[in-house]
Amino acid sequence: MKPFLLLIFLVSTLPSRSQTIQTGAERLDAYLPLIKDKRVGLLVNHTSLVGQTHLTDTLLSLGIAIPKVFSPEHGFKGNKPDGEKITDETSSRFELISLYGDSKKPTVEQLNGLQVMIIDMQDVGVRCYTYASTMTWMMEACAEARVPVIVLDRPNPNGSYVDGPVLDETYESIVGLHPIPLVHGLTLGELAQMINGEGWLKDGLTCDLQVIPVMGWTHEMPYSLPVPPSPNLPNDLAVSLYPSLVLFEGTVASVGRGTDYPFQVVGHPQFAGGSFGFTPHPNEGSKYPPLEDQLCVGVSYIGQKPSYSLNIELLMRFYRNTEVDVFFNDYLTKLAGTKKLRKQIEDGKSELEIKSSWENDLTEYHEIRKKYQLYK
Known part of the structure; x- marks a missing residue:
């Protein structure tokens, strides 16, 4: 089957859920022209689905060249335990590189030869969930290597609210890289735009970024994840x-x-x-x-x-x-x-007092968030 006819077939056979909500990955017509005839890298895992077919299978079937695929915590198949260093994943179809193994950030050599990078993972909208940090380091590496980045966006199941303390950058780590609240109310695509726009990559770098938005979804809409995003979030x-x-x-x-x-x-x-x-x-x-x-x-x-x-x-x-x-x-x-939260609890502060202490930071964050929201 010719790639164009196959594209029509794939779109027509997407599950009924996508008739109301269409993820970025399912919007093939929006990003295939951007990657045609290019050597494409992917940062993906088991959640990277087009309907019920993995994004890698979909793109390979359309003749897209995918020499390298990168994976975050829990691995390409999403079945590795929490915190486990991943060094043993392989594939016969492409080079499979873990970003939760010896290195958390791609090297220059690993990006060599790639002409565009696609990022597609299901996030849960909480700052300490590590997929956002892996995305950040991929954006940073791509900015340094001048490789354009395309984020195929997905709904945030916790996207209807913003709450929690804003990160004190003294405590940056893989479970928190940016000065955003614990519950940040952004999709990965919106967060990528914020990271770029606020100059949060190393040395103020910005990457060549394009986000393919979700269609038919707003932050107020409940979203049931089609597959568990990681082994310990089963439902x-x-x-x-x-x-x-x-x-x-x-x-x-x-x-x-x-x-x-x-x-x-x-x-x-x-x-x-x-x-x-x-x-x-x-x-x-x-x-x-x-x-x-x-x-x-x-x-x-x-x-x-x-x-x-x-x-x-x-x-x-x-x-x-x-x-x-x-x-x-x-x-x-x-x-x-x-460090404040622990001290507040140990000092016997009430939940109301603790949450009130976040208000000024959250007000400032909401103003920043408005600039990058793709959905109401």
Whole structure:
């Protein structure tokens, strides 16, 4: 079948979901002219779908040359445990390069020969989710190598609100590179435009950037992810709870890694007053889950409908009612992007007082965000 006829066939057979919401990857007619007859690099993973077909398969079937494919945390197939260094992925169709292995940023040699880079990954709209950092370092490398970047945008399932502390740049890390709130209310495409526009790449670089927007979606629209974005966010409930529960990763508590309900339960063996119990064991999503083989007592959200808001009251309650000498660890500072949150909780501040302390920073951020919003 000729590429043009195949394109018509692919578009006509996209699933019914795309009749109302069409992701950037599904808008083939918008970006194929930009990559025709070029050597294309991809930064993708298992979420990079055109309908039910992976983007690499779609583009290769259309005769697009793809010599190199890069992947973020969890790998190309999205099945690697959290935090695991990835060095063993290979493909017979293209060179497969992990950006969660020996290096987090592509080298000059790895970009050599590429004429354009496509980025397509499903993000969840939380600053500490590492896909945005990997995108940043790819943009930076492409700016240095003068390789244009195309972001195929996808909806943000937590995109209906903005909340949380804004990152203090003293605490930059892979779980937070930019001065944005914990819940930033942007798609990866919008965030890429902000990174470029605000000069947040190294040495004030800007990359040659083009975003292919989502069609038929606004920030206020609920969006159910067609596939889990990572092993420990298995469903819409976990995705909606992630902004609140991820802060527990900076504590002695477990958020259910190593169970069938990651990011849907919270517990600790010494938590007082819990009504739910679970015991973490190693599994495909977590080789070394916190509190492995220990009965954790706590709170369950299993079976509830997703609710989109940032809740720090539960974190405060666990701090008050977990009988340990030290509840928080240093990782909380990186996740929160500030040392203030830990001190505020330890000082007994109320949730209202803590959230009020974010207001000025959030007001300033909203003004910046307006400049880069692609969707209402």
